[in-house]
Structures are given as C-alpha cells and as structure tokens.
Amino acid sequence: xxxxxxxxxxxxxxxxxxxxxxxxxxxxxxxxxxxxxxxxxxxxxxxxxxxxxxxxxxxxxxxxxxxxxxxxxxxxxxxxxxxxxxxxxxxxxxxxxxxxxxxxxxxxxxxxxxxxxxxxxxxxxxxxxxxxxxxxxxxxxxxxxxxxxxxxxxxxxxxxxxxxxxxxxxxxxxxxxxxxxxxxxxxxxxxxxxxx
Numbered sequence: 132x133x134x135x136x137x138x139x140x141x142x143x144x145x146x147x148x149x150x151x152x153x154x155x156x157x158x159x160x161x162x163x164x165x166x167x168x169x170x171x172x173x174x175x176x177x178x179x180x181x182x183x184x185x186x187x188x189x190x191x192x193x194x195x196x197x198x199x200x201x202x203x204x205x206x207x208x209x210x211x212x213x214x215x216x217x218x219x220x221x222x223x224x225x226x227x228x229x230x231x232x233x234x235x236x237x238x239x240x241x242x243x244x245x246x247x248x249x250x251x252x253x254x255x256x257x258x259x260x261x262x263x264x265x266x267x268x269x270x271x272x273x274x275x276x277x278x279x280x281x282x283x284x285x286x287x288x289x290x291x292x293x294x295x296x297x298x299x300x301x302x303x304x305x306x307x308x309x310x311x312x313x314x315x316x317x318x319x320x321x322x323x324x325x326x327x
Contacts, residue, residue, distance in 0.1 A: 203226075207230070
C-alpha cells in the first residue's frame with residue numbers, strides 16, 4: 132500500500148490521536164474501534180490485515196498494551212514512505228512519534244491532575260459515584276473492541292471454536308482464580324495445534 136501524506140495529513144493523524152487519548156478509559160485498546168474507523172475505513176491509510184496484525188503482535192509481545200498504537204503509526208509511516216532506506220525509516224518513525232505523542236500526552240497530563248484531585252477528594256459522593264459509573268462504560272468499550280477483532284477473522288459460524296474459547300476463558304476468569312497466563316498459554320497451544 133502506497134500513500135501520499137501531506138503535512139496536513141500528518142497533523143490530522145496527530146490531532147485524531149490527541150482526541151482519542153482523552154477517550155481511552157480502560158486503556159488505549161478501548162479506542163481501537165475508533166482507530167479502525169479512522170485509519171482503515173475513513174482515511175484508508177491502513178489495510179484491514181495491517182490493523183488486525185498490529186494489534187495482535189503488540190498484544191502478544193511483552194510490555195504495555197499501548198504498543199499497538201506505535202505499530203499502527205509505524206504501518207501508516209511505512210505506507211506513506213517515498214522510497215527505501217533512510218526515508219522509509221524516517222516516515223515510519225514519524226508515524227510512531229505522532230501516534231504515541233498524541234496518545235500519551237493528553238491522557239498523562241489529565242490522569243496526573245485528576246488523580247491528585249481525586250485523592251484529595253476521595254470521600255466526596257460525586258467522586259465515588261464517578262468511579263462506580265465508569266465500570267460499565269469500560270466493559271462496553273472493551274467488548275466493542277473484541278467484537279471488531281473477532282469479526283475480522285471471518286463469520287462467527289466459520290470460527291465457532293474461537294467464540295467457544297473466548298466464552299470459556301471469560302467464564303474461567305470470572306468464576307475461578309486461574310491466572311491469565313495459563314489461559315493465554317492454553318490458547319497458544321490450541322492455536323499451535325490448529326484447533327482454533
């Protein structure tokens with residue numbers, strides 16, 4: 132995929148990730164549906180496979196889950212590169228820098244400020260109500276992300292083992308004390324054997 136991105140396009144990319152940063156309640160992955168809409172559907176800067184593989188790779192790698200944003204920026208930069216060698220690397224790093232700066236700067240400043248204020252006012256009724264009200268919102272946004280990632284794998288009838296594995300894993304997390312790493316390992320083994 133080859134793109135021609137002007138300075139206004141790069142600034143639009145930064146601006147979009149700046150605005151998404153403030154919506155990332157529950158983590159950056161909760162904004163993946165909007166990133167998909169913007170990068171794949173609206174702007175067509177990424178292919179469907181590039182978007183899905185960026186998230187999958189970042190989630191499989193050790194480290195914070197925000198790494199998928201760096202990979203999305205990297206992919207946009209590679210798609211916009213005019214040439215190879217240094218221009219390719221420079222374009223990819225520009226994509227990484229803009230998406231990560233846009234994602235991390237506003238949320239970091241807001242989180243720091245609100246956390247200090249919330250700690251000072253933790254006994255107020257409004258602060259307690261806000262914390263309790265955010266829980267269903269976070270769950271809903273994470274479910275929307277899961278649906279987008281799952282539907283990119285094909286129709287639900289074709290991939291019923293994946294849906295079954297997801298349901299069993301959710302039930303085990305909810306009802307038992309099995310560590311998530313065991314479930315991830317079991318999923319990897321099932322995937323390696325070609326069962327899901």
